[in-house]
Amino acid sequence: MRKLIEQFLKFGVVGTIAFCIDYGVLMLLSQAFGVDPVLSAAVSFCVSVVFNYMASMRYVFTHRADMSRSREFVVFIVLSAVGLVINEACMATGVAALGTSALMVTVTKLFATAVVMVWNFFSRKKWLDGGESASEKSRR
Numbered sequence: 001m002r003k004l005i006e007q008f009l010k011f012g013v014v015g016t017i018a019f020c021i022d023y024g025v026l027m028l029l030s031q032a033f034g035v036d037p038v039l040s041a042a043v044s045f046c047v048s049v050v051f052n053y054m055a056s057m058r059y060v061f062t063h064r065a066d067m068s069r070s071r072e073f074v075v076f077i078v079l080s081a082v083g084l085v086i087n088e089a090c091m092a093t094g095v096a097a098l099g100t101s102a103l104m105v106t107v108t109k110l111f112a113t114a115v116v117m118v119w120n121f122f123s124r125k126k127w128l129d130g131g132e133s134a135s136e137k138s139r140r
Contacts, residue, residue, distance in 0.1 A: 007060060007129075011121055014055040019113055022048035023106075030105055037105045041091040041112070042084065049080045056124065064130035072128060079123045083116045090115055 025044035029035040035043075053076050057063065063072065094108025 007125075008121065010060045011056070014052065014060055015117055015120070017055065018048040018052040021051055022113070023109060026105070026109060027102065030100070031102050037095050037100050037108075038088060038091050041109065042088055045084050045087050049077075049084075052080075052120075053077075057128070061124055061128050062130040064128065067128075067130075075127055076124070079120070079127065082123070083119050086119055087112045087116050 022044045025047050026037070026040050029040035029043060030037040053073065057072065057076070063069070067075070090112035091108055094111060095105065098104035098108060
């Protein structure tokens with residue numbers, strides 16, 4: 001249980017940084033440049049996925065021995081695509097209900113992020129995590 005909690009905390013740090021990237025691009029596009037918030041959210045989500053892949057697979061999850069790096073990346077992208085669909089559904093619903101002001105886009109994005117975070121952790125844990133890290137295996 002302790003290892004799972006540590007892993008979730010690492011996931012939280014990586015996710016917080018990814019959220020800052022996601023949110024920053026979202027606000028820049030939607031508020032500074034007037035791009036539709038739902039489209040802005042899709043673009044910002046995709047930008048943050050690149051960072052999230054590199055950081056998650058290096059610091060949070062261990063590589064699965066039975067999976068090539070290219071397959072790992074494809075699985076990560078597929079799982080992220082599902083997350084994108086969830087994010088877009090939340091953003092479209094929230095913007096339609098609350099409006100497109102910076103505050104309402106922020107509230108909507110925070111909700112969408114919380115929902116997608118749960119999906120991301122459990123789906124990546126199930127399909128991408130190799131289990132024990134190399135340092136844990138060498139201690140045995």
